[in-house]
Amino acid sequence: MLKLEQSKNKQIILVDEPEASLDNAFIKNELIDELKKLKLSSSVFVVTHNSTLGSLLKPDYLLVTKYDDSIITEHIEDHYKVLSGEYSSARLYDTEHNSYSSYDDFVEAMEAGIDTYKSKGEQYAILGTNK
Structure with missing residues (x-):
């Protein structure tokens, strides 16, 4: 601080x-x-x-790195794309202007995927019933 x-x-x-x-x-x-x-x-x-x-x-703006194993290279760092876009737009774009769902990539980056996100929500719901 x-x-x-x-x-x-x-x-x-x-x-x-x-x-x-x-x-x-x-x-x-x-x-x-x-x-x-x-x-x-x-x-x-x-x-x-x-x-x-x-x-x-x-x-205001979101930057996400996304692993892409379809990229053929010897260097692991070259497998990552940088996606960017306005946080409120629901779309992210790579350097070739390909469009991606910001929801999918944000949840992947912040929650380790939708399954983990849902599992966490289910666990919170279980905890809530035991008040």
């Missing part, structure tokens, strides 16, 4: 996994507000694998 405070007068702010060592309550109650305040006067880039942070931020 101190580093975020110190960066408030910078034009561009890069934040790499700010959720490290933070619980989701702190992310929701403290971190999100600070990142949104920074956004008012700076371009803020946040890298995260935390679905709570990713969802609560409601970013």
Whole structure:
């Protein structure tokens, strides 16, 4: 949080996994507000694998790396495509302008796939019935 405070007068702010060592309550109650305040006067880039942070931020723009095993290459890093698009548009695009569902790729990146997402929801529903 101190580093975020110190960066408030910078034009561009890069934040790499700010959720490290933070619980989701702190992310929701403290971190999100600070990142949104920074956004008012700076371009803020946040890298995260935390679905709570990713969802609560409601970013303007989304960048997702997507593994593509159809790419023939010797180097593993060349198997990744970078997809981008407006968060609210439901579409992401690669550098060749191919269109992808942002839902599919966001859920894959943030939840390890739709099956994991559904399983987590089912588990929460079970926990909710045991109140």
